[in-house]
Each structure stands twice: as C-alpha cells, then as structure tokens.
Amino acid sequence: MNRTCQPMLSGWPIQSGTATEWRGRAAGRVYEYVSVYSKGCLDEWMAEMKLYVFDSCPYCVRVRALAGLKGIRCELVFPVAGSLPAVLGGRVARYSVPVLEYQVAGMTEPAYLQESGAIIQLLDQLDQQPVFAHYEISKGLNQWIKSTRPLLDPLCYPRMRLLDLPELASPEALKYFNESRAQRLGMPLARALEETAAFTTLLAEPLTAIAEYLDMESYFDGSRAITVDDLYAFAELRILLMVQELALPGVLNNYLQALSRDCSVRLYPRINRFGDAS
Numbered sequence: 208m209n210r211t212c213q214p215m216l217s218g219w220p221i222q223s224g225t226a227t228e229w230r231g232r233a234a235g236r237v238y239e240y241v242s243v244y245s246k247g248c249l250d251e252w253m254a255e256m257k258l259y260v261f262d263s264c265p266y267c268v269r270v271r272a273l274a275g276l277k278g279i280r281c282e283l284v285f286p287v288a289g290s291l292p293a294v295l296g297g298r299v300a301r302y303s304v305p306v307l308e309y310q311v312a313g314m315t316e317p318a319y320l321q322e323s324g325a326i327i328q329l330l331d332q333l334d335q336q337p338v339f340a341h342y343e344i345s346k347g348l349n350q351w352i353k354s355t356r357p358l359l360d361p362l363c364y365p366r367m368r369l370l371d372l373p374e375l376a377s378p379e380a381l382k383y384f385n386e387s388r389a390q391r392l393g394m395p396l397a398r399a400l401e402e403t404a405a406f407t408t409l410l411a412e413p414l415t416a417i418a419e420y421l422d423m424e425s426y427f428d429g430s431r432a433i434t435v436d437d438l439y440a441f442a443e444l445r446i447l448l449m450v451q452e453l454a455l456p457g458v459l460n461n462y463l464q465a466l467s468r469d470c471s472v473r474l475y476p477r478i479n480r481f482g483d484a485s
C-alpha cells in the first residue's frame with residue numbers, strides 16, 4: 208500500500224502530502240478530507256461517508272487512523288463540544304463521538320453507527336481485505352491504558368484549550384469543555400497545568416513499562432504489520448506529544464511518529480505549562 212498523505216488542519220505544520228487537502232467550511236468547524244490514495248477505494252458508497260469526530264478524542268483517532276491507513280475516503284466533520292450536530296438529533300443514542308454516517312444501498316436515508324469498535328470493524332471489512340484478524344485489544348495493554356489515563360488527562364486537558372481545536376471553536380464549547388473536564392479531574396484546568404511537573408514525574412515509569420505490552424521497535428523498523436493494539440496505543444498516546452515538558456522514551460517517540468505517518472493522523476505542537484508552543 209502506498210501511503211503518502213498527511214492531512215493537517217490549516218495553519219498547522221504540513222509534514223508532507225501529495226493529494227491531500229483540508230478545506231475549512233462553516234466557520235472553520237467542518238473540514239472536508241479530500242484525499243486520493245493510490246490504492247483507490249473510492250467507490251460511491253465510501254464517497255458518501257461522513258465521520259463525526261473530535262480531533263483530540265482517542266476513540267475518534269482509532270477510527271481515523273484505520274481510515275487513513277486503508278486509504279478510505281470519508282468526510283471528517285468536527286462538531287463543537289457540548290452540542291450534537293442537528294443532523295444527528297434523534298438518530299444516535301447519546302451525545303458521543305465518533306459517529307459514522309453512511310449510505311446503505313437501496314435506502315434513501317443514511318445510516319449511523321456510534322461505537323468506535325463497531326465502526327472500526329465495519330470500515331476494516333468494507334473492502335473484504337481486513338487489516339486485522341481480530342478487534343480486541345490485548346488485556347495487558349488495556350489495563351495499562353486504564354491505569355495511565357488519570358495521569359494523561361491532567362497534562363493534556365489544559366493544553367487542549369490552547370491548541371485551537373475544531374471541537375473547541377466556540378465560546379460555549381470552550382466553557383463546556385473547561386467545566387466538564389475540571390469536574391472529571393477534580394481540579395480547575397489551570398491548577399492541573401501548574402502541577403505539570405508532578406504528573407510528568409509520575410508518568411515516567413509507565414511510559415517505560417509500556418514496552419512490556421507493545422513491541423514498538425518492530426513496528427517502526429517495518430518488520431511487522433500493524434495490530435489493533437497499535438491503533439489503540441497510538442490513539443491514546445498521540446495526545447502526549449502536546450506536553451512540552453515530557454521527555455518520551457526515544458522508542459515511543461519513533462513509534463508514534465511512524466504511526467502518524469502511516470495512518471495520516473497529525474501530531475500536536477508541544478505546549479508548556481505557560482501556554483507557549485514549540
């Protein structure tokens with residue numbers, strides 16, 4: 208598979224790209240992902256697909272990474288946090304992204320699918336050449352993610368406000384985000400930012416220990432194929448690159464860079480606790 212595309216939001220560093228372009232619409236909140244991959248996969252069915260996502264959401268990134276990896280063409284739609292796009296009202300069970308909108312042959316109305324796991328499975332099997340033999344994350348990695356998330360969140364939530372994310376593009380969305388995330392952390396986001404050093408210190412051990420569950424080197428040196436564990440790990444750890452004060456182990460950094468390239472999902476600029484980017 209020839210993968211050459213690196214979609215980036217406008218205003219962000221472009222790493223590389225041949226036939227990929229992001230187009231802002233509707234006050235910069237909806238982006239059309241126009242991408243011509245050499246592998247093709249551009250039949251009518253796929254051209255009709257829309258994926259509702261937050262840029263910073265790990266569940267959404269799992270799906271986007273698979274779509275990027277397989278060269279599946281779909282329109283990415285970024286709703287603002289806290290309010291469901293009108294088109295989804297009454298069509299999905301609850302307010303959460305990702306949501307896939309797709310056409311079913313013979314039906315006039317689109318269908319909607321809401322769980323990231325179900326969307327991944329559907330997209331992977333579309334071309335009858337699934338990348339994955341199964342869709343379950345391994346137990347060890349799952350446990351690692353669950354136990355480490357309480358350390359990731361206080362580092363990343365306060366920095367997300369500073370990243371000009373499409374899901375935080377309105378004052379209401381930003382207010383909703385600040386309040387809901389502060390409640391989840393049990394502290395104001397500004398305080399979490401001040402505590403950066405405490406959280407980066409606590410993260411050092413798990414960031415080394417993850418090597419017990421993931422063979423990162425064999426992925427970035429190209430000697431093995433991608434697994435569902437890679438998809439989950441990338442989606443979870445990609446946000447850590449926004450933490451300027453965090454020194455990632457070299458192997459982990461190489462692994463995330465390789466997955467970003469292969470799956471066409473951008474990484475973040477690095478923000479320090481004073482809000483400065485590098």
Ligand SMILES: N[C@@H](CCC(=O)N[C@@H](CS)C(=O)NCC(=O)O)C(=O)O
Nearest residue numbers: 264265266302303304305321322323
């Ligand atoms: N089990 C769901 C979880 C999705 C989820 O929790 N998404 C979050 C974003 S990371 C969400 O939409 N939360 C609503 C909110 O932020 O208000 C899945 O795998 O798709």
